[in-house]
Structures are given as structure tokens and as C-alpha cells.
Amino acid sequence: MNKNYKYICKDCNTEFDSALIESKMIYLCPDCGSSKKNTPLKGVLKIEHDYESLKANYSKDKLLSITAGKIWDYPDLWPIDFNKIDKNDLEKLSLPSNQILRYNVDGRELSFQDETRNPTYSYKDRASILVALKAKELGINEIAAASTGNAGSSLAGICARLGITSHIFVPKNIPEAKRIQIQSYGANIYVVEGDYDQAFDLCLEVSTKNNWYNRNTAYNPLTIEGKKSAAYDVFINTKGNLPDYIFVPVGDGVIMSGIYKGFLELKILGLIERLPKLIAVQAEGSCAVVDFISSNRFIYKPANTIADSISAGAPRNLYMAVNAVKESNGFGIKVSDDEILSSQKILAYKTGLLVEPSCASTFAGYQKVKNKFEKDEKLMLLMTGSGLKDFEALKKWNEKLSVKSNNEWKSFLIKAS
Amino acid sequence: MNKNYKYICKDCNTEFDSALIESKMIYLCPDCGSSKKNTPLKGVLKIEHDYESLKANYSKDKLLSITAGKIWDYPDLWPIDFNKIDKNDLEKLSLPSNQILRYNVDGRELSFQDETRNPTYSYKDRASILVALKAKELGINEIAAASTGNAGSSLAGICARLGITSHIFVPKNIPEAKRIQIQSYGANIYVVEGDYDQAFDLCLEVSTKNNWYNRNTAYNPLTIEGKKSAAYDVFINTKGNLPDYIFVPVGDGVIMSGIYKGFLELKILGLIERLPKLIAVQAEGSCAVVDFISSNRFIYKPANTIADSISAGAPRNLYMAVNAVKESNGFGIKVSDDEILSSQKILAYKTGLLVEPSCASTFAGYQKVKNKFEKDEKLMLLMTGSGLKDFEALKKWNEKLSVKSNNEWKSFLIKAS
Numbered sequence: 001m002n003k004n005y006k007y008i009c010k011d012c013n014t015e016f017d018s019a020l021i022e023s024k025m026i027y028l029c030p031d032c033g034s035s036k037k038n039t040p041l042k043g044v045l046k047i048e049h050d051y052e053s054l055k056a057n058y059s060k061d062k063l064l065s066i067t068a069g070k071i072w073d074y075p076d077l078w079p080i081d082f083n084k085i086d087k088n089d090l091e092k093l094s095l096p097s098n099q100i101l102r103y104n105v106d107g108r109e110l111s112f113q114d115e116t117r118n119p120t121y122s123y124k125d126r127a128s129i130l131v132a133l134k135a136k137e138l139g140i141n142e143i144a145a146a147s148t149g150n151a152g153s154s155l156a157g158i159c160a161r162l163g164i165t166s167h168i169f170v171p172k173n174i175p176e177a178k179r180i181q182i183q184s185y186g187a188n189i190y191v192v193e194g195d196y197d198q199a200f201d202l203c204l205e206v207s208t209k210n211n212w213y214n215r216n217t218a219y220n221p222l223t224i225e226g227k228k229s230a231a232y233d234v235f236i237n238t239k240g241n242l243p244d245y246i247f248v249p250v251g252d253g254v255i256m257s258g259i260y261k262g263f264l265e266l267k268i269l270g271l272i273e274r275l276p277k278l279i280a281v282q283a284e285g286s287c288a289v290v291d292f293i294s295s296n297r298f299i300y301k302p303a304n305t306i307a308d309s310i311s312a313g314a315p316r317n318l319y320m321a322v323n324a325v326k327e328s329n330g331f332g333i334k335v336s337d338d339e340i341l342s343s344q345k346i347l348a349y350k351t352g353l354l355v356e357p358s359c360a361s362t363f364a365g366y367q368k369v370k371n372k373f374e375k376d377e378k379l380m381l382l383m384t385g386s387g388l389k390d391f392e393a394l395k396k397w398n399e400k401l402s403v404k405s406n407n408e409w410k411s412f413l414i415k416a417s
Numbered sequence: 418m419n420k421n422y423k424y425i426c427k428d429c430n431t432e433f434d435s436a437l438i439e440s441k442m443i444y445l446c447p448d449c450g451s452s453k454k455n456t457p458l459k460g461v462l463k464i465e466h467d468y469e470s471l472k473a474n475y476s477k478d479k480l481l482s483i484t485a486g487k488i489w490d491y492p493d494l495w496p497i498d499f500n501k502i503d504k505n506d507l508e509k510l511s512l513p514s515n516q517i518l519r520y521n522v523d524g525r526e527l528s529f530q531d532e533t534r535n536p537t538y539s540y541k542d543r544a545s546i547l548v549a550l551k552a553k554e555l556g557i558n559e560i561a562a563a564s565t566g567n568a569g570s571s572l573a574g575i576c577a578r579l580g581i582t583s584h585i586f587v588p589k590n591i592p593e594a595k596r597i598q599i600q601s602y603g604a605n606i607y608v609v610e611g612d613y614d615q616a617f618d619l620c621l622e623v624s625t626k627n628n629w630y631n632r633n634t635a636y637n638p639l640t641i642e643g644k645k646s647a648a649y650d651v652f653i654n655t656k657g658n659l660p661d662y663i664f665v666p667v668g669d670g671v672i673m674s675g676i677y678k679g680f681l682e683l684k685i686l687g688l689i690e691r692l693p694k695l696i697a698v699q700a701e702g703s704c705a706v707v708d709f710i711s712s713n714r715f716i717y718k719p720a721n722t723i724a725d726s727i728s729a730g731a732p733r734n735l736y737m738a739v740n741a742v743k744e745s746n747g748f749g750i751k752v753s754d755d756e757i758l759s760s761q762k763i764l765a766y767k768t769g770l771l772v773e774p775s776c777a778s779t780f781a782g783y784q785k786v787k788n789k790f791e792k793d794e795k796l797m798l799l800m801t802g803s804g805l806k807d808f809e810a811l812k813k814w815n816e817k818l819s820v821k822s823n824n825e826w827k828s829f830l831i832k833a834s
Contacts, residue, residue, distance in 0.1 A: 069515070088519055092769070096513035096534060098486070102505055117513060117534040119769060121805065160769035177808060183815045184804065186766035349603035352509070352536065352577035387601065388538065388805035391594060398600045 004050040005079050007221060009033070010320060011043050018079065021045070022138065025211075027219050035204065035219060037197050038300045040288075040318035045221040046261070047079050051268045060240060060271050068233040069095035071129075077232070077265070079225060080130065084137045092161045093119065093129045100237045100380075103351045108370070111243060111380045113234060116355060119161065120181070121386035122309075123227070123255055124154035130226030131215045132158045138213070141165060145215040146203035148196050149178030150309050150385055155215050156187035167212060169203035171195045175308055177391045197314070217254050218316035224258045231262020234380070235272070243276050243380035245330070245373070247362035250280040250289050251310035253321025255384065260324030276380070278330040280321065281365035283337060286311045290332030292322050306337045306393060309358035309385055335364035341397055343367065344387065354387035354394075421467040422496050424638060426450070427737060428460050435496065438462070439555065442628075444636050452621065452636060454614050455717045457670075457705075457735035462638040463678070464496050468685045477657060477688050485650040486512035488546075494649070494682070496642060497547065501554045509578045510536065510546045517654045517797075520768045525787070528660060528797045530651060533772060536578065537598070538803035539726075540644070540672055541571035547643030548632040549575045555630070558582060562632040563620035565613050566595030567726050567802055572632050573604035584629060586620035588612045592725055594808045614731070634671050635733035641675045648679020651797070652688070660693050660797035662747070662790070664779035667697040667706050668727030670738025672801065677741030693797070695747040697738065698782035700754060703728045707749030709739050723754045723810060726775035726802055752781035758814055760784065761804065771804035771811075 007016040009029035016030070028035065033043025054076055066073045072082045072090045082090065101112045118125040128151070135143050144167040145155045152168040159166040166187040170179060171194060183189055190206075192199040200216055207214045217223050234242065242263075248256050256278060263275040282290045283305035292298055303313040315321060325332060335343075337357075344360035347353050362381040373379060387394055424433040426446035433447070445452065450460025471493055483490045489499045489507045499507065518529045535542040545568070552560050561584040562572045569585040576583040583604040587596060588611060600606055607623075609616040617633055624631045634640050651659065659680075665673050673695060680692040699707045700722035709715055715735060720728040732738060742749060752760075754774075761777035764770050779798040790796060804811055 067514075091515070092518050092520070094515050097484075097515065098508070098511050098513070101509050103509070120771070121803075157769045157771065160766055176812075180808070180811050180815045181771070181805070184762075184765050184771055184811050185769060186762075345601075345603075348601050349577055350580075352574045352602060354537070354574065354598070354601055386538075386805065388598070388803065388808075391597070391805075391808050394597050394601050395593075398597045 003079065003081055004053065006048050007045040008048050009043050010046055016045070022134070025213065027214065027221065035201070037201065038314045040298060040314055041218055041316045044218055044224070044317060044320060047221055047225050049077060049265070051265070055269055058269055058271070063232070063271060064236060064239055066236060068097045068099060068236040071229050074232070078130070079222070080133045081137050085133060089136070089162055093158065095125070095233070098237070099233055101351070101353070105350055110366070111378070112351065112353060113230060113380055113382050114353065115230070115382070115384050116353070116386040120154045120157035121389055122150045122154055123230070123382070123384040124150045125158060126229050126258070127151070127217065127223040127226035127254065128154040128158040128215065130222045131155070131213070131220060132162055132164060134222055135164060135213045136162060140213045142167065142210070142212040143215055144169065144203050144207040144212040146196065146199040147182070148174060148308055148311065150389065151215070151217055152187070153178065153181035153185065156182050156185035159187070160185045167207070169199040171199045175390065175392060177389065178308070181389065217252050223254055224261065224317065224320070227255050227258025228262030228265065230382070231259050231266065235266055240272065242272060243378040245279055245377065245379050246276045247279045247281055247365050247379070247381045249310050249358050249361045249382065249384055250282050250321060251286065251312040251315065251358070253289055253315040253317035255382070256280055256289070256324050257317050257320035260328060263328070275328045278325050278328040279365065280325045280330065280332040281361045282332065282334055283307050283310060283340065283361060284334045285337065286313065287334045288313065288315050289318055289321050290334050292318060293325055293332040307340055307357040307361055308390070309356060310361065333365040333368055335361050335368065339364040339367070341393070344393070345397060348387065353383060355383050356385040356387050356390040357393050359384040420496065420498055421470065423465050424462040425465050426460050427463055433462070439551070442630065444631065444638065452618070454618065455731045457715060457731055458635055458733045461635055461734060461737060464638055464642050466494060466682070468682070472686055475686055475688070480649070480688060481653060481656055483653060485514045485516060485653040488646050491649070495547070496639065497550045498554050502550060506553070506579055510575065512542070512650070515654070516650055518768070518770070522767055527783070528795070529768065529770060529800050530647060530797055531770065531800050532647070533770070533800055533803035537571045537574035538806055539567045539571055540647070540799070540801040541567045542575060543646050543675070544568070544634065544640040544643035544671065545571040545575040545632065547639045548572070548630070548637060549579055549581060551639055552581060552630045553579060557630045559584065559627070559629040560632055561586065561620050561624040561629040563613065563616040564599070565591060565725055565728065566598070567806065568632070568634055569604070570595065570598035570602065573599050573602035576604070577602045584624070586616040588616045592807065592809060594806065595725070598806065634669055640671055641678065641734065641737070644672050644675025645679030645682070647799070648676050648683065652683055657689065659689060660795040662696055662794065662796050663693045664696045664698055664782050664796070664798045666727050666775050666778045666799065666801055667699050667738060668703065668729040668732065668775065670706055670732040670734035672799070673697055673706070673741050674734050674737035677745060680745070692745045695742050695745040696782065697742045697747065697749040698778045699749065699751055700724050700727060700757065700778060701751045702754065703730065704751045705730065705732050706735055706738050707751050709735060710742055710749040724757055724774040724778055725807070726773060727778065750782040750785055752778050752785065756781040758810070761810070762814060765804065770800060772800050773802040773804050773807040774810050776801040
């Protein structure tokens with residue numbers, strides 16, 4: 001089957017030929033695209049496959065017979081020519097097949113989509129994998145990205161697996177632990193005197209000059225396309241019995257946009273009847289998406305939250321994310337940093353899932369609205385990054401505990417005889 | 418099929434009834450067992466299944482049809498009555514099914530058994546899982562362990578998944594990152610004024626007094642039994658085409674003993690013809706097992722190595738580990754801390770596998786002896802723990818690099834315009 005997909009501008013709906021877009025390394029819509037400081041991107045491109053012909057090839061049984069975590073086993077749903085890529089290279093990029101864990105928490109069953117065991121321990125790997133495979137297909141050997149942490153270490157780690165050189169542009173105030181993860185994979189790291197926005201712009205400038213492929217999140221349409229794979233994995237792992245609601249942590253809005261696209265495709269292909277309702281969870285100090293859902297207006301405010309992976313004053317993919325929430329009949333929730341940290345603790349204690357603050361936000365969100373759901377409605381929480389990635393957060397929380405709380409915590413200094 | 422297994426003393430070969438041993442919470446041989454400071458354990462018990470009757474039930478095809486990472490899918494090979502355990506609890510304990518990664522490193526294919534994506538990111542989970550399941554089966558709700566780090570966080574994390582209370586005894590000099598991982602899972606932590614040996618003894622004393630089940634490594638025979646599961650997973654994932662050699666990082670000797678037991682069982686069951694040769698890799702500053710292999714003598718020396726997960730002056734399971742190396746026709750190698758750190762870096766750069774120093778030792782060992790192997794001999798390296806578990810080691814290494822090496826590393830401070 002031939003690859004048959006187009007790029008379409010989210011804003012002006014113009015269609016573009018995929019060979020043209022990819023050979024010229026075009027990322028945003030040539031007509032209306034723009035990337036401006038402290039502003040969501042305009043003209044983000046989305047990929048549209050030839051769903052009519054795919055329908056004939058992808059029955060429910062066929063998709064359910066596939067092992068989750070291996071997108072190359074249903075190759076036609078991806079804008080990648082997998083034949084051009086070494087089979088062994090693909091295997092290095094597989095995600096764990098068993099990603100869903102079910103826990104009874106205070107009398108209610110919750111399911112958790114566990115992304116903390118991906119190759120670099122975060123959801124970002126789904127995007128990095130697709131971008132890196134496209135680079136391999138095109139014969140490009142250098143990829144750049146701007147990052148506050150996880151996207152950078154993800155790209156660095158995935159590139160190391162494939163022998164691709166990575167260039168990561170980070171803002172000067174990047175958390176030390178995240179910077180060291182990026183460095184550890186051998187990336188070339190560029191510490192930018194400025195914030196994430198400046199790193200983003202500089203990364204675009206330098207990568208254009210050097211002909212590097214660019215993985216800036218939302219900017220490269222494959223980041224959104226890559227992140228749709230979780231929807232397929234959830235479909236496979238639940239045998240098509242999708243949750244009714246999914247709590248999604250939202251920063252720049254790419255995970256939300258990607259997972260929505262995946263479910264939408266499953267519906268277009270006739271494999272599901274309705275989409276899970278997607279609930280956007282944001283930190284109070286970084287809530288442009290949730291605010292836009294209710295006010296239909298974007299106002300830039302510098303982000304300020306302990307959950308650095310969802311910290312984004314100007315979510316690059318704001319409009320697509322808002323659309324995903326609305327179209328799926330979901331809603332938005334804001335949670336405080338204190339609620340996030342307390343949820344991180346409760347999750348680890350009650351489920352053994354050690355996650356970073358950004359994804360603990362989903363549990364905080366759940367706790368806020370848990371009385372709204374019917375008893376038989378199925379709830380899933382997306383766990384997007386390992387707690388070990390943000391050691392400082394764990395440290396803060398545990399130091400506090402051992403000092404102040406004797407009820408919750410028993411720390412004894414015993415003199416060994 | 419009824420559970421039919423015995424406990425046998427490694428030293429005096431006396432057989433014990435399993436119901437007796439388990440109901441009375443006996444760990445070492447009642448006749449000759451002893452646990453003394455700075456000395457390997459005597460009278461470690463091993464489990465022997467009824468292999469004759471198992472032979473009839475476990476063909477190669479049957480075992481290869483099982484998904485790796487789920488021991489309950491071949492229940493008769495484990496000393497656990499899985500029927501007494503909630504199916505959903507079992508699923509919370511599954512390991513990734515796709516654990517083997519293959520890389521061409523400097524012209525030679527190496528395979529890596531990746532344990533860094535286990536529930537708490539280390540091989541220790543294999544032991545904790547079996548111990549926790551036995552506790553569930555026996556209706557015990559509290560488990561204790563002494564630990565310098567990974568075993569403790571593993572037990573804490575696995576217990577959190579099952580709603581079991583854990584009590585972890587740690588020496589006062591435990592690395593901060595490891596202590597915080599243990600605390601994060603909600604374990605009760607006991608900081609012992611003393612070293613690992615004193616924590617070990619105190620843990621035994623307090624758990625006997627309180628009727629807690631004990632997971633001290635090597636002491637509880639299920640720790641060895643649990644660690645055999647990697648051999649079965651390798652068998653399943655290689656479809657029976659086992660590697661010729663496996664590099665195993667060795668501290669207390671339990672992983673080595675466990676993986677050997679697994680392969681030995683596969684041979685007894687008639688499923689493989691010969692065992693992989695097991696290569697024990699130790700740090701120069703903690704090499705009692707490798708020394709014993711050549712000298713047949715144990716002399717206690719306080720351990721001193723950056724690889725804290727294989728730091729053991731008196732390996733509790735020394736004799737079994739030495740036996741595993743010898744019986745499999747393997748050998749021992751010592752590597753320096755500098756070689757370990759440099760290997761950690763090379764591994765991350767060339768394979769994207771970010772591992773902690775203890776398991777980077779296997780790559781250091783490989784580099785020392787790589788010219789000894791025939792071209793067509795298949796080599797596997799055991800990757801036992803994630804690099805994110807030991808943040809200090811990563812930090813040291815990366816700080817050093819960014820300061821001193823401009824060739825290997827480019828870190829630029831660019832003024833954003």
C-alpha cells in the first residue's frame with residue numbers, strides 16, 4: 001500500500017502535498033503560519049491520511065491483534081515509510097506493551113495509562129520517535145529542539161538509539177536534573193540566555209541555517225502525529241472498551257491534540273462509536289488552555305508552577321488543544337501546586353506509581369471532580385513522566401514530610417547495638 | 418496441578434517441607450544456617466520444584482507462547498499459589514514484555530537485557546514481586562528489608578502497588594537519592610546508626626519481634642527464586658536462542674545465583690541444551706566473588722566503589738554466586754570506578770540506555786575482554802538499574818564533562834537576540 005497522506009492547515013484549511021512539505025522542511029502553513037514570542041502558533045499543520053482506503057484494511061480484529069507499543073506493526077496509519085528503516089532500529093523504539101494499570105482508589109476503579117516506562121521515561125518519546133524516524137527516512141542526521149526538559153532528553157535519548165546527532169536549546173533557568181538528563185545522552189546542548197520562548201526562536205534560526213531537522217513541539221506536525229499513538233495503544237490494551245473520560249495534563253497542548261487525533265481517527269475508521277471525553281488538567285499558574293475553553297480568549301501570562309513539564313505561558317498548540325477538549329465533550333480543570341504535590345504523594349503511596357508533578361496533576365484534577373461522575377463511568381488518568389525525572393520535587397516533598405509529620409511518616413534513628 | 422516444591426539447604430543438602438518452612442517463617446537452614454557480621458550467609462535455602470512432573474507440562478512451544486514479564490502465566494514454576502491472589506494485583510506487577518535491545522557497538526552486535534523499565538526501575542523488582550506475592554498468599558501485611566537503596570525502593574514500590582506495609586532499614590550513609598526513592602513510596606524508613614551489616618541484623622531482630630515477613634536479600638530464599646525469572650524472560654524473548662555469554666553485575670550475588678537457577682531449570686526441563694556462560698563483573702573496590710573464584714578464599718574487605726548497588730564487602734550469597742559462575746563455565750572480571758563511569762557515558766551516547774553505574778560495569782567488563790570471544794559468539798549484557806536512580810553519579814560525570822572537554826562536548830552560552 002502506498003503512503004497517501006496530506007498536510008492540512010488547521011487555520012485556513014489549505015491542503016499541501018506531503019512530498020513538498022517534507023522535502024522542503026516546511027513546518028507551519030506557508031500561507032498563514034506564524035511563530036511569535038509569547039503567542040500560540042498560527043498555521044499548525046495536521047496530517048490527514050486516506051481514511052477511506054485505510055478502512056478496508058484495518059478491521060477491529062486486525063488492530064486488536066497487534067501488540068501495543070509498536071506503531072510499525074500498523075504502518076499505514078503513520079506518515080513514515082518504514083521500509084526505509086532498519087527493522088532492528090525500530091525494535092529499539094518499542095514502548096512497553098502493557099501500559100494500563102488498574103487500581104481501586106477509595107472505592108472507585110481508576111485506570112492509569114503508564115508512560116513512565118518509555119525509553120526516556122516520558123510521553124514525549126512518542127513524538128521524538130516519529131520525528132527521528134522521519135529524519136532516518138529522509139536521510140537527515142541532525143535534529144534540533146528547544147526544550148525545558150523532557151522533550152529535550154527524549155529527543156536526545158531517541159537519537160542516541162538511532163545514531164542521530166541531537167542539538168538541544170534550553171533556557172538558562174532549566175532545572176538542573178533535566179539539563180543533566182539531556183547531556184547524559186550525548187546531545188549537543190545550547191544554554192540560551194533567555195527563556196523558553198527565546199530558546200524556541202533561536203533553535204529555529206540555527207536549525208534553518210544548518211539544515212537540521214527541527215522537533216520544536218507543535219511546530220513540527222509530526223510531534224502531534226507521534227503523540228496520537230497513545231490513543232491506539234489504549235484502544236489495543238482495552239480491547240476497544242475505551243474509558244469514558246481521560247484526564248490529560250496540559251502544557252503546550254500537544255499531548256491533548258495528539259491523543260484526540262488518534263481517537264478521532266479510530267472513529268473515522270469505524271472502529272469506535274464515540275470518543276472518550278478529554279479533560280484538560282492545568283496548574284493554576286499555567287492555565288491558558290483551560291481559560292480559553294471558558295473565555296474563548298488568550299491572554300499571555302508568564303507561567304509559574306512546580307510542574308515544569310506543563311509550564312507554558314503561551315501554549316504553542318493552544319487552539320488545537322482547546323478544540324480537542326470541546327469536540328470530545330470534555331472540560332478543563334485547574335489545580336494548585338499544593339494539590340499537585342499532595343497528589344504525587346498519594347499516588348505513590350496508594351499505587352506505587354512514582355510520577356512527576358506534571359502528571360500528578362491529573363490525580364489532583366480527578367480528586368476535585370470525582371463526585372461528578374456516575375458510578376459505572378470508566379475513568380483513565382494519563383501518567384506522562386517518571387517521578388525520577390524531577391528529583392528536586394521528590395526531595396522537597398520528602399524532606400518536608402520527615403520533619404513535620406509523625407502521623408503520616410515514621411522516621412526513626414535507631415542506635416544499632 | 419498441586420504446588421510441589423521443597424526447600425533444600427545449599428550447604429548440608431537437607432530437605433525441608435515447604436509448608437513447614439513458610440508457616441514458621443524460617444529463612445536459613447534450621448540445622449546449619451547462620452547470619453554473621455561481615456560474613457557470607459551459611460545455610461541459604463534453595464527451592465526445588467518437582468521437575469519430573471513439570472517436564473510433561475512445559476514443552477518449549479508452550480513456554481514460548483507465553484508473554485515475557487508475567488510469571489503467573491506459567492504458574493507451576495513458582496512457589497506461589499497464584500489462585501489466592503487477585504488477578505488485577507498480578508497485572509500491576511507485570512514487567513515489560515520486550516526487554517531485549519540489540520545494538521551494533523563498534524562492529525559487534527551486543528544484546529542488552531533491559532531491566533531499567535521495571536516497576537521501580539531495577540532488577541530487584543523480580544525478587545520483591547515474589548516476596549510480596551508470598552506475603553499476600555500467606556495473608557501477611559507487613560514486610561521488612563535492609564537495603565542500601567534499590568532493594569528497599571523496590572520493596573516499597575511493589576508493596577505500595579499491593580497495599581502492603583513496608584519497613585525499610587537503611588544505613589546512615591545511604592545515598593540521598595536512594596533514601597528519597599524509598600520514602601516516596603510511603604515505606605516506613607528506619608535510618609540505622611551503622612552500616613549495611615548492622616541494618617541487616619537490626620532488620621532481622623525487629624521483624625522477628627513484630628512478625629513481619631523479611632525480604633533481606635539472599636536470606637529470604639524467595640529473593641533468589643524471584644531473580645530466576647530473568648532467565649525465563651530471556652528464553653522467551655530470544656525464542657530459545659540463548660546468548661553464549663551473559664555479563665552479570667555482582668554485588669551480594671543474588672542476581673547471579675537467581676539467573677543461574679533459571680537457566681539450570683530450563684536445562685533440567687529439557688528446554689535448552691547448555692547454559693549461557695555467566696560472567697561475574699565486580700568493581701575493584703568490591704570484588705569478593707571474583708576473588709573467591711580464583712582463590713577459593715573469602716577475606717572481608719570493606720567495600721568502596723561508586724557503584725553502590727554492587728557494593729558488598731561480604732556478599733551474602735557468595736557461595737551460590739561462585740558456584741553459578743563455575744558451573745556455567747563462566748569467569749570473573751574486575752573493573753575500576755573510572756572504567757565504570759566512562760562505560761556509563763559510552764552506553765548512554767551509543768545506545769540511549771541510561772543506566773546506573775552498577776550495571777554500566779558490565780559494559781566496562783565487556784570492553785576488557787572483548788577480544789577473547791569468537792566473532793559468532795552471542796553476548797548479552799544485563800542492565801539492572803536506571804541511571805535516573807543515581808542522580809549524583811550522572812551529575813558528577815556531566816559536570817566534569819562540561820567543564821573540561823570541548824572535543825567530546827559542546828556547551829555554548831549563546832546570547833539570544
